[in-house]
Amino acid sequence: MAPITLLSKNHGLLIRRRCTELMKFSFHRSTRSLDSRHLSTVTAVKEKVPVPGLLYKNVTIGVPKEIFTNEKRVALSPQSTKTLVQKGFHVSVQTGAGLGAQFRDIDYEQAGAKIVPNDPAALYAASDVVLKIRAPQISAVKETNEAGMIKPNSTLVSLVYPAQNKPLLDELSKKKVNLIALDCIPRISRAQAFDVLSSMANIAGYKGVVEAAQLFNRFFAGQITAAGRIPPAKVLVIGGGVAGLSAVSAARGLGAVVRAFDTREAVREQVESLGAEFLTVDIKESGEGVGGYAKEMSKEFLDAEMELFAKQAKDVDIIITSALIPGKPAPKLITKTMVESMRPGSVIVDLAAEAGGNVETTKPGTLSYHHGVAHVGYTDLPSRLPGQSSSLFSNNVTNLLLSLTPPGNKDHFYLNLEDEVVRGSLVLHEGQLIWPPPAPPKPATPPPKPTPPKPVVVAAQAPTPESLFRGKLRSTLGTAVGLSGLVGLGLGSPSPAFTNMLTTFGLSGIVGYHTVWGVTPALHSPLMSVTNAVSGITAVGGLLLMGGDYLPPGLPQYLAASATLLSAINIGGGFVVTQRMLDMFKRPTDPPEYNYLYGVPAAALLGTYGYGVLSSGSAIPDDLHQATYLAASLCCIGAITALSSQKSCRIGNVLGMIGVSSGLMATLGLIQPSPELMTQMTACLMGGALIGGYAAKKIEVTDLPQMVALFHSLVGAAAVLTCVANYMVEAPEMMANPEAYGALQLMKTVAYLGTYIGGITLTGSLVAFGKLQGEFPF
Numbered sequence: 001m002a003p004i005t006l007l008s009k010n011h012g013l014l015i016r017r018r019c020t021e022l023m024k025f026s027f028h029r030s031t032r033s034l035d036s037r038h039l040s041t042v043t044a045v046k047e048k049v050p051v052p053g054l055l056y057k058n059v060t061i062g063v064p065k066e067i068f069t070n071e072k073r074v075a076l077s078p079q080s081t082k083t084l085v086q087k088g089f090h091v092s093v094q095t096g097a098g099l100g101a102q103f104r105d106i107d108y109e110q111a112g113a114k115i116v117p118n119d120p121a122a123l124y125a126a127s128d129v130v131l132k133i134r135a136p137q138i139s140a141v142k143e144t145n146e147a148g149m150i151k152p153n154s155t156l157v158s159l160v161y162p163a164q165n166k167p168l169l170d171e172l173s174k175k176k177v178n179l180i181a182l183d184c185i186p187r188i189s190r191a192q193a194f195d196v197l198s199s200m201a202n203i204a205g206y207k208g209v210v211e212a213a214q215l216f217n218r219f220f221a222g223q224i225t226a227a228g229r230i231p232p233a234k235v236l237v238i239g240g241g242v243a244g245l246s247a248v249s250a251a252r253g254l255g256a257v258v259r260a261f262d263t264r265e266a267v268r269e270q271v272e273s274l275g276a277e278f279l280t281v282d283i284k285e286s287g288e289g290v291g292g293y294a295k296e297m298s299k300e301f302l303d304a305e306m307e308l309f310a311k312q313a314k315d316v317d318i319i320i321t322s323a324l325i326p327g328k329p330a331p332k333l334i335t336k337t338m339v340e341s342m343r344p345g346s347v348i349v350d351l352a353a354e355a356g357g358n359v360e361t362t363k364p365g366t367l368s369y370h371h372g373v374a375h376v377g378y379t380d381l382p383s384r385l386p387g388q389s390s391s392l393f394s395n396n397v398t399n400l401l402l403s404l405t406p407p408g409n410k411d412h413f414y415l416n417l418e419d420e421v422v423r424g425s426l427v428l429h430e431g432q433l434i435w436p437p438p439a440p441p442k443p444a445t446p447p448p449k450p451t452p453p454k455p456v457v458v459a460a461q462a463p464t465p466e467s468l469f470r471g472k473l474r475s476t477l478g479t480a481v482g483l484s485g486l487v488g489l490g491l492g493s494p495s496p497a498f499t500n501m502l503t504t505f506g507l508s509g510i511v512g513y514h515t516v517w518g519v520t521p522a523l524h525s526p527l528m529s530v531t532n533a534v535s536g537i538t539a540v541g542g543l544l545l546m547g548g549d550y551l552p553p554g555l556p557q558y559l560a561a562s563a564t565l566l567s568a569i570n571i572g573g574g575f576v577v578t579q580r581m582l583d584m585f586k587r588p589t590d591p592p593e594y595n596y597l598y599g600v601p602a603a604a605l606l607g608t609y610g611y612g613v614l615s616s617g618s619a620i621p622d623d624l625h626q627a628t629y630l631a632a633s634l635c636c637i638g639a640i641t642a643l644s645s646q647k648s649c650r651i652g653n654v655l656g657m658i659g660v661s662s663g664l665m666a667t668l669g670l671i672q673p674s675p676e677l678m679t680q681m682t683a684c685l686m687g688g689a690l691i692g693g694y695a696a697k698k699i700e701v702t703d704l705p706q707m708v709a710l711f712h713s714l715v716g717a718a719a720v721l722t723c724v725a726n727y728m729v730e731a732p733e734m735m736a737n738p739e740a741y742g743a744l745q746l747m748k749t750v751a752y753l754g755t756y757i758g759g760i761t762l763t764g765s766l767v768a769f770g771k772l773q774g775e776f777p778f
Helices: 002-037 039-046 078-087 105-110 120-125 166-174 189-194 196-215 242-253 267-273 299-313 336-341 386-403 420-425 465-491 496-516 521-545 555-583 595-616 622-642 649-671 675-698 701-735 738-773
Strands: 060-063 090-094 114-116 129-131 155-158 178-181 223-225 228-230 234-238 257-261 277-279 318-321 347-350 367-370 373-376 426-429
Touching: 078 090, 078 105, 078 386, 090 105, 090 120, 105 114, 155 386, 166 426, 178 420, 189 386, 189 420, 196 242, 196 318, 196 347, 196 373, 196 386, 234 242, 234 299, 242 257, 242 267, 242 318, 257 299, 267 277, 299 336, 336 367, 420 426, 465 496, 521 555, 521 622, 521 649, 521 675, 521 701, 555 649, 555 675, 555 701, 595 622, 595 649, 622 649, 649 675, 675 701, 701 738
Parallel strands: 060 090, 060 129, 090 114, 129 155, 155 178, 234 257, 234 318, 257 277, 318 347, 347 373
Antiparallel strands: 178 426, 223 228, 367 373
């Protein structure tokens, strides 16, 4: 065993030596192969390009307290502070910076900010990015020299107005500061979330209306009270930018009649969508300028514009101006003469006061009076609503900060000069003036598109005689079925009265369809109200069933009297509600209508009918009643037709009154009641009309729609009472006469249908009234 062991040991040494040599050889070959095949990868790892900018966690944002006179806003809200801290930024806020906007120091601390004691120099020195509302002040006093406190090589984000602040630019340039002017952010779609100017203009427009309402000595909204009618305030807004549209919206929300003017036709749709009237001049000239602003107009246009303003100044109560031209003083649009033509107690709000004002008599920065007209010339309107202004400003600035990143990175703060927003708003870059930015390169002219081949016009295939025949056959068969059906109804008619009523129903349905189809949507509510009043003619049914002397003798007559009373309430109230609705469409500038002159044809109609009744004695011809019914029907149809236009709508209400009153008069003449019964009928008709008219007169304007629904429920109730009373009167007599079986069945059908439809009208209208009144939660 020993030799074998020795041999094995020697072989093991040889094998290990040989393996070691082979491993060395393989290692050298593999190393050379790695160097040759993977050199580019190793080099790329060693030469990895660092991400430009600073990590958010290495950036401190400073928010100093604004020291500009009466400035209450703060550049960053606690909510935005929380957002930035969550992204990794460090935020330092000077103590008391947000108190003017009701933001407490503890609110900032809870959001993750550090509160710096009342030492602005220390705050500026420790801040890499400074957020401000107003541009830093330059002062010989160290404590108020904000520009001197700014840390060298830091970034300042603020409203600057660089064209008017050259000394500030020179001071910051010495410190190699990066200066982002929020007022220079380009007006492009992507930058809307950063647009501080639009946010502040929106608030200025709203606040301007609030200031005007405080100074104006009347309501903005018109009202009708027991003490009399209060007309709405008339407001003229000049300028349809963000501030102007905000003012239009606020004034309309308060109920004023608003007119607006702008040189840009594109503003018309926005103004009209807010419910205001867009004023124009006869000269056609576009006012579209650069960046969404208006441009200067020609002398001819300006002359026509000033003539329009002079006319409006004599009529309106409040003028709000917001016209600005970038880089130039605000144009003077309201002259001293125009101001002196306004009524004492009027108000002018000059939103352009900071740029010199649009009104010749404005004193920027103050509230002043000229010729009894208040002038609001405040230049700090957004600061007078500090909480909302600070929140919107903060949101804009936060969106901007989080967009300042390198391409493809979301956690580094970096000023990318290739970014259109950065390049447009960056005034100083490392102290170098790079504003205004160069004009964007014009896009290359695209090559002309190849002329498309002319489309091959394929003639429409003419219909075959067979298809024409089938279409015509369907039409004729449908007509044949309809006509034969009508004749069949005549064959199966239980009585001539049924056929007459069916004929009247069919013709009235056709007339009603074509009459109502042309009514404009704005007049649908008055249309419903006047048709509801006309439907009160159901009082005719109650009158025909009334009986007795001064009081009804039995239950059927009491039901009939109740139906007449309810119908009369609907008639009187319906016409008054319609008139009040139509008065809302009437403008002070509308010419007089003299609708009271329609009393002449009303007197002629009723007088002629009365003369015929009196001259005929006891034998009054039926043709007289039928002719009067025809005249009443034509008046009611004319009333609905007149509601198709705002010019004739009030005439329609008058025609409806004539039609209903003449129809009721013809019914009384047909009945020829005794003096006692006439007293009872007159009491029901006149009493109901007075009750309805009084209720409609006292209701608030905002409650008119539910009042229409309530009056309509009375029509349903009257129909139910009339059907029940008619059945109670007629049924016993018909049941006792075997020959009247067909008429009895018809009467039952009519009673059931009338009661059913009237019940639906009653309950449905009451539910509609409850929902409109807010009584029902569904």
